[in-house]
Amino acid sequence: xxxxxxxxxxxELTARQKAVSELLNQGRIADARTELVSMLxxxxxxxxxxxxxxxxxxxxxxxxxxxxGEPDAAEQILSPLQAMPxxxxxxLGVFLNAQILVATICRFRGRLEDAFALTGATLESLDSxxxxxxxxxxxxxLIHLIEIARDGQQYQQALDLCGKGIERFQGxxxxxxxxxxxxxxxxxxxAEQYDQxxxxxxxxxxxxxxxxxxxxxxxxxxxxxxxxxESDLDQDALAIEHLESCLKVLANGGDPExxxxxxxxxxxxRLAEMPxxxxxxSLEELRELAEKIHGPRSTKVAEIWSSxxxxxxxxxxxxxxxxxxxxxxxxxxxxxxxxxxxxTTIQETLAQMG
Numbered sequence: 088x089x090x091x092x093x094x095x096x097x098x099e100l101t102a103r104q105k106a107v108s109e110l111l112n113q114g115r116i117a118d119a120r121t122e123l124v125s126m127l128x129x130x131x132x133x134x135x136x137x138x139x140x141x142x143x144x145x146x147x148x149x150x151x152x153x154x155x156g157e158p159d160a161a162e163q164i165l166s167p168l169q170a171m172p173x174x175x176x177x178x179l180g181v182f183l184n185a186q187i188l189v190a191t192i193c194r195f196r197g198r199l200e201d202a203f204a205l206t207g208a209t210l211e212s213l214d215s216x217x218x219x220x221x222x223x224x225x226x227x228x229l230i231h232l233i234e235i236a237r238d239g240q241q242y243q244q245a246l247d248l249c250g251k252g253i254e255r256f257q258g259x260x261x262x263x264x265x266x267x268x269x270x271x272x273x274x275x276x277x278a279e280q281y282d283q284x285x286x287x288x289x290x291x292x293x294x295x296x297x298x299x300x301x302x303x304x305x306x307x308x309x310x311x312x313x314x315x316x317e318s319d320l321d322q323d324a325l326a327i328e329h330l331e332s333c334l335k336v337l338a339n340g341g342d343p344e345x346x347x348x349x350x351x352x353x354x355x356x357r358l359a360e361m362p363x364x365x366x367x368x369s370l371e372e373l374r375e376l377a378e379k380i381h382g383p384r385s386t387k388v389a390e391i392w393s394s395x396x397x398x399x400x401x402x403x404x405x406x407x408x409x410x411x412x413x414x415x416x417x418x419x420x421x422x423x424x425x426x427x428x429x430x431t432t433i434q435e436t437l438a439q440m441g
Contacts, residue, residue, distance in 0.1 A: 101140065103130075107147070114379060120151040137171050142181050149188055156384025156421040158192045165189060183212060190231070195386050196422050197429075199239040206232045221259040226252070233270050242278045246271060265291050265305050269312060276316055288312045304342065307333045311349055323356050330356070343380045347373070347387065355394070363402050370395050386429075389418035393433065405440060412437055 100108065103126045110119035127144050134141065145164050152161035165185045171178045190205035210228040217225065229252050236245035249271040256263035272287025292309035299306065314329035330353040337346050350373055358366045374391040381387040396411035416433045423429050 104140070104144075116151055116154055116382065120148065120155060123148050123151065136167055137175055139177065142168065142171075142177065146181070146184055146188065149185075153188075153192055153195075154382025154385065156382070156418050158196055158422055161192055162189060179212075179216060183209060186212075187228075194235060194238075197424075197427060199235055203232065203235045203239065206235060221256055226256055226263060229256075230266065230270065233267075233274070237270075237274045237277050240277070242274050245274045249274065262305060265295065269305070269308055273312055276312065276319070279319075281316060281320060284316055285313070288316065301332065302336050302339075304345075307336055307341070307345065307349075311345075311352070314352060318352075318356065327353065327356050347377050347380050350376070351387075351391065358394075358398065363398070367395065367398055367402075370398060384418050384421060386418065386422055389415045389422075389429075392418070396436075400440070409437065409440060412440075 103122070107119050107123050107126065110116075110122060123144055127141060127148065131138075131141050145168060149161040149164045152158070152164060165188065168181055168185050171181060175181075186205050186209050190202045190209065193199070193202035193205065206228055210225055210232060213222065213225045213228055214220065229248065233245050233248045233252070236242075236248060249267050252267045253264055256267070258264070268287050269291050272284045272291075275281075275284035275287065288309050292306060292313070295303050295306040295309065310329040310333050314326040314333075317323070317326035317329065330349055333349045334353060337349065354366075354369055354373060358370075361369070370391060374388060374395065377385070377387045377391055392411050392415035396408045396415060399405075399408035399411060412433055416430065416437070419427070419429045419433065
């Protein structure tokens with residue numbers, strides 16, 4: 088949730104801001120949130136609600152609320168920013184940052200229509216203010232727009248956006264074409280059009296291997312998609328082979344969220360063949376890593392809690408299984424409505440356990 092458009096004003100940190108930053112560096116998100124709430128309460132009456140320090144504090148606090156699984160609080164803390172005067176010099180940048188953040192929160196909450204509308208509005212705003220039809224911020228917004236359409240099963244809309252993006256950005260934003268081809272492949276994959284998906288993934292993988300080698304992030308992402316494809320086709324051995332190629336490269340560093348995603352997929356495929364104790368240990372280590380990267384009450388952590396619950400249940404460890412499932416349920420309830428499938432599935436599992 089850290090992505091921001093370019094041009095956001097940079098301000099020198101005060102002592103209290105530095106204290107918040109230090110707490111975050113230590114991984115103490117809850118303490119940082121508490122300190123930031125106190126700072127805003129103390130300083131806003133003195134310097135006003137639209138001072139740079141207060142505005143940047145609200146944006147950061149919203150992110151911390153999201154990391155702690157408090158999406159309602161995140162959206163509420165941003166609401167006062169809507170009253171920022173039109174002639175305020177930082178209004179546009181603040182508005183775009185807030186809009187991007189709310190769109191991300193909506194996406195995690197399963198409110199894909201809202202996320203799509205907000206992201207589309209952000210793209211239009213970026214296009215209108217940049218003066219450059221191929222600016223990188225617009226490209227990132229378009230990527231998000233395509234992903235939201237895909238996740239909402241609006242496959243034709245997602246493919247149309249991919250085509251327009253290729254026409255708009257090809258040769259003008261670095262590697263835009265390859266990113267968009269991979270994304271189009273992911274749309275075909277979601278739509279279970281496997282031959283077309285494979286064609287897209289393998290074309291980019293071959294191209295990147297010839298030009299950039301195995302360590303290039305695009306090669307890793309192409310293999311990640313191919314692993315998902317092979318898994319969907321019950322070719323788990325091939326899927327594991329692709330994922331292990333990715334992990335070998337990522338052992339030297341890489342996008343933390345990508346590392347968590349690939350480790351999670353790899354572990355899911357290998358759990359059945361692993362000794363029970365080793366599998367549970369690996370899942371616990373993955374959960375700890377995901378908490379550091381995504382936040383302790385993120386939806387990604389909820390997914391891993393559910394996996395832990397399943398593994399404990401398979402071993403007849405009912406008490407531990409219930410603890411893990413209840414941890415997952417608590418997180419999902421903070422993000423989703425009571426009738427959401429993420430919530431009801433775990434409730435049904437707990438009911439079956441008695």
